[in-house]
Amino acid sequence: MDNQNNNTVGRPQADLEECFTKIQPFLQLGYSFHKACLYAQIPYTTYKKYYDENEDFHNKIDRERSLISVTARKNIIKTIESGDYKASLRWLESFEKEDFSTELKESKQNTSNITYKPPSWFQNPDTEKLEE
Numbered sequence: 001m002d003n004q005n006n007n008t009v010g011r012p013q014a015d016l017e018e019c020f021t022k023i024q025p026f027l028q029l030g031y032s033f034h035k036a037c038l039y040a041q042i043p044y045t046t047y048k049k050y051y052d053e054n055e056d057f058h059n060k061i062d063r064e065r066s067l068i069s070v071t072a073r074k075n076i077i078k079t080i081e082s083g084d085y086k087a088s089l090r091w092l093e094s095f096e097k098e099d100f101s102t103e104l105k106e107s108k109q110n111t112s113n114i115t116y117k118p119p120s121w122f123q124n125p126d127t128e129k130l131e132e
Helices: 016-027 033-040 044-053 055-081 085-095
Strands: none
Touching (some): 016 033, 016 044, 033 044, 044 055
16 A cells, blocks of 8 residues: 655645736736735735745746836837827936936036036125126
8 A cells, every 4th residue: 555645744835826826917017026915915925935936936926017117118119209209308318318317417526626606697695796
């Protein structure tokens, strides 16, 4: 008679496919793994270990999360291709910062000795008129 007693000590292994099926709709909305578990009422602490240790499970979750970004990017590109100037400028400000950024660039040099002199047309309310 074969001994087919498969009793094991400890908790049974979590069902990763069932977990993924339950959190998938939330991942598709761009939620983090943690929030997707919360909204799907899945115990995050149970599956966090698998997320950290199981590369396939981790990658599957990350791929699913990124789909909304792919859709958003496609929408932005369609808008730019239709000739939307503002969308084009925002894209360039985000992805071509060196040439199109509106942020002030900090100098890598020591600027402690630099003083600011406002333009001649600017009048300080505390003084009658600034010298040029």
